[in-house]
Amino acid sequence: MNRDHLHQEAGASAPALTAEAVTVRYGDVTALGEVSARFEPGRIHAVLGQNGAGKTTFARVAAGLVQPAEGSIAVFGQALAGGNVAEARGAGVELVHQSFALPPSFTVAEVLQFVGPRPGLFTRQGIERYWQAWLDGLGLGLDAGARIRDLPIEMQQSAEIARAMVSDARLLILDEPTAVLSPEGTERLFTRVRELRGKGVTVMLVLHKIREVLAIADTVTVLRGGRLVAGPLEARDLTAESLAELIIGETAARLDAADRAALVGAGAQQHDEHSRPDTPPALVLRAVSTSPHSGGKGLNDVNLSIRGGEIVGIAGVEGNGQRELVAAIAGLDPLTSGEISLADKRMDKAPLAARRDAGLRVIPFERNVEGLSLSSPLWENWSAAQLVGGALLAPVSPRALRQSAEKAFRAWDVRFSDAGQPAGSLSGGNAQKVILSREMDSGAKLILAAQPTRGLDIGATMAVWKALREARNDGAGILLVSSDLDELFDICDRIVVMVSGQAVAEFTAPWDIQAVGRAMTAAGRQSAQEARS
Amino acid sequence: MTGRLFPVIQTGAFIVLALVLCSLIFAAVGLSATGTLAAIIDGAFFRPNALNHILRWGLPLLITAVGVVISFRAGYFNIGAQGQFYLGAICAAFAAEWLRGSPAFVAVPACLLAGMAGGALWALWPALLRVKAGADEVITTMMGNFIAAQLLVHVTSGPLKDPSGSGQQASSRPVDAAWRISESSGSSPVIIILAGLVVMLGWWLVNRTSFGILSGLAGRNPVMVTWQGAKVQRIAVSAFVLSGALAGLAGSVELLGPNGRLASGFLPDHGFTAILIALVAGMSIVAAGFIALFFGALTSSGLWLPIMTGLPSAAIDIIHASIALFITAKAGALRALLTWFRR
Structure with missing residues (x-):
């Protein structure tokens, strides 16, 4: 304790974190380019930017997880060689990752x-x-x-x-801490973070929503494309509009108001009416239950109906049955009870291939695992959907498949050099477009879109939203699972909240953010209490 | 074009490297490095009748290796080729015993089919254990090899025992001379045609059918194929059964061809060499054909080595394994050099 005290004395005048021209490269990609910034101790610093802006890389450099190719890092005046967690920890830095890693038992x-x-x-x-x-x-x-x-x-x-x-961390870095939280949970987190600041801890929050940054941060640092745009700026001098300009940059002008609001998390309230009450349901779930997964909760008596020409959002804190819902509709999880109909056909036990024939399409949660085989050629990835319905010994023409794949890729503006290149060589946005080009054909009647924009940059996110809207306008029903409420508010016609495998509430525009947030957490707290008692 | 040529050059370079390294190892145990290398190459390619010997050893290996490639491509590490090969030979021998007296045009196809069925069955149970119970196919197929070897001992000293046999090795009665599809020490048009058919069908299956593309995707990412709605279990079982059937075919070819009888513990390395061939060929059926012939040449040279250099014929196993090791490990330095060279 005594030693720590001395430490603090020595570091009192020094900045909590100093970055000098820090550059990080992953292969040919520059994740961070010459970022220099000083963060004063005892304050809450927000690092803000779009997906892929380099926020997480910056946090990882500060925590000693990544060694910068160039530049230097100092914590409370103590220079770090970088790439050494023990050293960073010794200097007083701790990083809390986006995904948790504590032993469950x-x-x-x-x-x-x-x-x-x-x-x-x-x-x-x-x-x-x-x-x-x-x-x-x-x-x-x-x-x-x-x-x-x-x-x-x-x-x-x-x-x-x-x-x-x-x-005894003196600089605590939280990487996207709000991504897994409900709005209320976010509020409570912020209260705790303020208490930590009160105890003299410097906190750095990696965030991507403007609303949250303005609610909590003392200073704001904006990254874009791996470069420092500005910062640390005093948060009290900033407005949502000025931050949006900093984050999005020159592309800002090209966005329409709704997309822009959703991107910066300002909570879009505008909404166009698209639902067509007269169209038959693309999907009906009646009292559907499934058995629990490993670590998850099964579905419990879920009723849900989606019409053609309608986007229904599934909101909820992650791990409340969203994955099980998608798996059940896709026919990959057997039902323990209940009924599923696709385009007016009962499909309770039908395999996925039969459901695809009936017009089901799936954009799965894990792009790189469930969506694509990264080491296989692009055209094979694309062709799989065409082949699964037929006989195993059906003859195929690789050339014809390749040509159709190339045609689809061009229509979806996929940047590729050769349809034979492995899917893993594409960027996240392009890879997602490959999946869209496969799953969003004209035969689609019900599209399951599970976290379709996670990890994508602005351009790719916009492309996904545009595609979903177009598919809706063409009469497809869409189930959109997202942990980003702003995305759901922006694009959905209806929102269903899931808690513990149950559909607990349903909302339509105009959205009541507070009510959605309360629905997301209401039963969650109940189960937490059960776990404690 | 370079895209296709590059793996060929790379594989060739690794083979040369493995040969050179092995001869250095032989030099370390007191033999002449250049002399051994020369003897290996001479024994493989330049003896009288070398082509016949290459085909004799290479073609059965090729048939098994094509099957192994099919199961590897689908993501199943079927290392039970040896057991499936034995089961093929055993079933073919039983068929030959039962059909004794029937004409060759009935008996030969029947024995070959029986061999395929035997090999397929010996791959089917690990496949079912894998897809129904999640049992690791590496373990089950390896255990299958031991069981098959013991089964071979049993049938050659029991049901199929040659009563006139007096040697140390238990064996079955020789198959009818009229049914033999090749001489004892060579190949024949029948075997060449069979192997050719296997390569063509294998190539078609892998490159021109739905099964080929889906199994290739499943081999690299079964989860993705599941989310596309493919019946991964069916693909898995098909791949297993096909690879077992081909190993079984090779077993019956050996029985009706060069061996002429079932002998306890015959060709104990066949299946494992086929696995090495499949690894070296890197999932390509055509490449497996060429590599099988090359390994066949080395194997035939292995019979020659003890006479010429005093090296045991097992030295050839070392060479086989070194080649596979180099190819699968993609020895970093050489690869970097080749990549640089390609620019």
């Missing part, structure tokens, strides 16, 4: 004991008492005796933050 106390400084023999009650007192001091609202796997996402994040604070 451990209790919170065990995790803290494991990473913490107290050696020796201990009893379960002993460490729970010790760490509960410590946790209460942090104000994280965590129960030291709870197992990680029983904690709701929000509390798992708190456990990650607690884990980071064990080593």
